[in-house]
Amino acid sequence: MQPRRQKRLFAIVLVIGLLxxxxxxxxxxxxxxxxxxxxxxxxxxxxxxxxxxxxxxxxLRIGGMVVEGSVKRDPDSLKVxxxxxxxxxxxxxxxxxxxxxxxxxxxxxxxxGVLQDATTIKASEVLAKHDEEYMPPEVADALKGIKHVPPSxxxxxxxxx
Amino acid sequence: xxxxxHPYAKPETVYHLCGRLMPWLMGAALLLLLLGNxxxxxxxxxxxxxxxxxxxxxxxxxSAIMSMGTYSAMAIAAFIALVWQVKVxxxxxxxxxxxxxxxxxxxxxxxxxxxxxMWGTWWVWDARLTSELILLFLYLGVIALSxxxxxxxxxxxxxxxxxxxxxxxxxIIHFSVEWWNTLHQGASITKFAKPxxxxxxxxxxxxxxxxxxxxxxxxxxxxxxxxxxxxxxxRPWVKALAGD
Numbered sequence: 001m002q003p004r005r006q007k008r009l010f011a012i013v014l015v016i017g018l019l020x021x022x023x024x025x026x027x028x029x030x031x032x033x034x035x036x037x038x039x040x041x042x043x044x045x046x047x048x049x050x051x052x053x054x055x056x057x058x059x060l061r062i063g064g065m066v067v068e069g070s071v072k073r074d075p076d077s078l079k080v081x082x083x084x085x086x087x088x089x090x091x092x093x094x095x096x097x098x099x100x101x102x103x104x105x106x107x108x109x110x111x112x113g114v115l116q117d118a119t120t121i122k123a124s125e126v127l128a129k130h131d132e133e134y135m136p137p138e139v140a141d142a143l144k145g146i147k148h149v150p151p152s153x154x155x156x157x158x159x160x161x
Numbered sequence: 162x163x164x165x166x167h168p169y170a171k172p173e174t175v176y177h178l179c180g181r182l183m184p185w186l187m188g189a190a191l192l193l194l195l196l197g198n199x200x201x202x203x204x205x206x207x208x209x210x211x212x213x214x215x216x217x218x219x220x221x222x223x224s225a226i227m228s229m230g231t232y233s234a235m236a237i238a239a240f241i242a243l244v245w246q247v248k249v250x251x252x253x254x255x256x257x258x259x260x261x262x263x264x265x266x267x268x269x270x271x272x273x274x275x276x277x278x279m280w281g282t283w284w285v286w287d288a289r290l291t292s293e294l295i296l297l298f299l300y301l302g303v304i305a306l307s308x309x310x311x312x313x314x315x316x317x318x319x320x321x322x323x324x325x326x327x328x329x330x331x332x333i334i335h336f337s338v339e340w341w342n343t344l345h346q347g348a349s350i351t352k353f354a355k356p357x358x359x360x361x362x363x364x365x366x367x368x369x370x371x372x373x374x375x376x377x378x379x380x381x382x383x384x385x386x387x388x389x390x391x392x393x394x395x396r397p398w399v400k401a402l403a404g405d
Contacts, residue, residue, distance in 0.1 A: 020329050131357075
């Protein structure tokens with residue numbers, strides 16, 4: 001290789017190497033801020049090594065699975081409450097509004113709202129988090145015992161408190 | 162080691178090679194696109210949760226994969242252009258950039274169209290969506306920089322440098338759904354694991370991925386040929402070609 005080309009090669013590799021290092025350091029430092037949401041365990045136990053807990057009144061997003069049997073709807077309004085779980089503790093979400101079509105028990109969701117007390121969030125927006133599994137209804141029925149029920153036909157489970 | 166490559170540094174050779182390959186690539190791409198889309202949109206079963214809305218995956222995933230694939234092709238061309246200063250590589254960078262920008266835009270737009278009914282929102286600033294948007298800006302940056310200097314050579318060089326540096330974004334896009342928690346789901350097809358998409362839906366998706374790949378090469382051939390003619394317009398071989 002000609003010395004001129006070699007010099008250019010080293011210069012470019014050096015630039016890429018330094019920038020990669022800088023970006024990696026930045027992303028590492030911002031790690032917790034890039035996460036879109038808290039999981040219920042992070043909310044209850046605190047986040048990261050220093051176990052920082054969000055404060056009451058703080059706006060945040062919470063993401064987890066809707067606990068089976070925890071969805072309570074108010075028959076006269078759009079008020080709904082449900083519990084979220086990941087691996088440990090439960091967190092309750094209160095919401096008033098239209099839920100996304102994919103919302104159901106056992107579904108992953110992300111809710112944005114204000115922390116009311118240690119484990120309750122008053123949500124202003126509820127988003128469904130879809131997983132990466134795609135399958136026809138028959139396969140889902142055979143594999144998971146899931147039958148697709150549109151939210152309009154879902155039974156009202158429990159009563160709203 | 163790379164001696165066999167040397168003839169392809171000559172614009173005239175590349176021009177004729179692209180001319181020969183283009184009709185085949187374009188034909189194959191259109192055929193596969195027709196097959197993959199008709200199969201995917203009309204003849205696959207609906208998803209158990211999303212119903213028919215999931216069918217946008219047949220456009221979204223191929224364009225998203227190729228937005229990154231096209232970027233790596235552009236970055237490799239830019240690297241060769243910077244280190245070895247091969248003119249054809251330099252022109253390839255500028256020929257590839259708009260193709261990749263369109264793929265990225267398709268991925269973002271189809272993703273938003275799917276996100277509104279499924280997630281409940283058009284856009285959320287999670288790591289995957291944000292890094293893919295940055296990819297679009299990198300493409301637009303390369304296009305804009307190449308035209309921002311009165312000296313075309315300087316512009317092309319600066320654009321190539323941006324293209325090479327922007328490669329850092331590719332692993333970030335790819336691993337964003339694993340490194341951070343995001344609203345965007347993880348990958349449905351990976352190289353090593355069994356795909357988490359049912360085989361009846363997988364085949365048209367794979368066909369479309371291949372089709373988008375070949376379409377990118379076909380479009381590159383068209384654009385590179387034009388770039389070669391524009392840049393070599395005063396050379397005898399182009400004059401002879403035009404004279405015929």
